[in-house]
Amino acid sequence: MKLIHFDVINSTNTFLKDNYHNYQHLTFVSADSQTKGKGREAKKWLSEKGKNLLFSVLIKNEKLIEKYKTLSIVCGYSVLEVLMDYGLSNISIKWPNDVYVDDKKICGILLEAVSKQEIECLIVGIGINVNQKNFEEEYAITPTSIRNQLGKCIQLDKFKIDIYSNLISNFKLIEEDYDFYSQLRKYDYLKGREVFALVSNEKKLVKVLGINSDYSLSVITEGKKIDLETGQISFSL
Amino acid sequence: MKIYKVKVNGKYYEVEVSAVEQVSGEVKLQPQKQEEIVSQGYNVILAPIAGKVLDVKVKVGDMVKKNQTVAIIEAMKLENEIQSAFDGQVSAINIKKGDDVRNKDELIILK
Structure with missing residues (x-):
């Protein structure tokens, strides 16, 4: 060190x-x-x-x-x-x-x-x-x-x-x-929250299910469950 | 079967030609495999991780030095500066800002 x-x-x-x-x-x-x-x-x-x-x-x-x-x-x-x-x-x-x-x-x-x-x-x-x-x-x-x-x-x-x-x-x-x-x-801050996320380059409202064991983020958007690995998360108003 | 004399580059060849049915078709260019590209003297810069292209720092025709940053890929808030391992001239760029890439995708080709 x-x-x-x-x-x-x-x-x-x-x-x-x-x-x-x-x-x-x-x-x-x-x-x-x-x-x-x-x-x-x-x-x-x-x-x-x-x-x-x-x-x-x-x-x-x-x-x-x-x-x-x-x-x-x-x-x-x-x-x-x-x-x-x-x-x-x-x-x-x-x-x-x-x-x-x-x-x-x-x-x-x-x-x-x-x-x-x-x-x-x-x-x-x-x-x-x-x-x-x-x-x-x-x-x-x-x-x-x-x-x-x-x-x-x-x-x-x-x-x-x-x-x-x-x-x-x-x-x-x-x-x-x-x-x-x-x-x-x-200690998952986003779990259960509705936030905006970039999904395939589009800003979409998602419901956060929580952090997965591979540390991707599980969300539901437009009725589908997806795992996010990149992108900005911003909060809904 | 008919035999023809055909002149190619000043030299004559005897060619046998059979009548066949005329069919329509198309020729599709197959993308060159990485090994073929490298064997022809090109170098390929690969994605070291899957992620999103944050920035492309070069354009076709640019001269690139070894260790020069050519692109940035982001994943899980890891911003990955892709540096060229080679000197060369940018021959092809396969990515643009906002693209998703997979691990080992060919990003930029240098000659």
Whole structure:
């Protein structure tokens, strides 16, 4: 394991994507602030300097790469477990891997991969709102933070180590084919909800049945049951 | 059976021709197999996972360097940058933004 920290960087994910060949498996790169923090499909990830946990971890283990679907959702579940240890409640996973408290987003996760003919590495980018109190920008989903949920700030350095440790433990369990599904399905945010989803490039209203054991999302739309593996989920009004 | 003398590229051949029924038909071009494409000096960039094409970064005729990102495929919030393993010129692009692809689908062909 290698730990790297920047005061400010463009993006921890971009740093690892550009330099993955120079670093080993389980290199963690964190930053107090990002100038070009990003989410899915080039969306921005915004964060007040020094208030939150922003980091990326490099995955070069073949088995973890092969099990990227499990890895993706277990990263969310790993964050959920630590948040529970810190006293937060009503935490859930919004498929495929965001972490919510009530109906508010507390953690976003972006997986990126670099491939030539095969996937050469995965980069897991995780942003967790820790001590930020105010969220000034306009957000599609209302954000929250540990500070806002507990009413007090926590020690960011200790929280970082707790998150890193739990990720490493759970990565080992993934390699050992541990059954996470039976645990994390209890925290399925979308289960039973009606949402809009992209189905074959069309936005459709779907009823979510729940996360499947292969981590696809089972939904019903127009009377048919289908399993989603890609695409945006947005909420119905 | 009739025998004809046929001149091809300046050389004469004796050709036997039988009368047959005239039938209509069509010739369908079979897509070349990947092995045939590679053996003719082309390189094929394959999809490493099933997913949706988020972006295609090149167009036909572009020169591509090894390690250059040519496309991005997304699945389960995994955004996969597809880098070329070869230098070459883009000869064919089999995908566009929004397409669904399967694992090992041929994305881009370089010559």
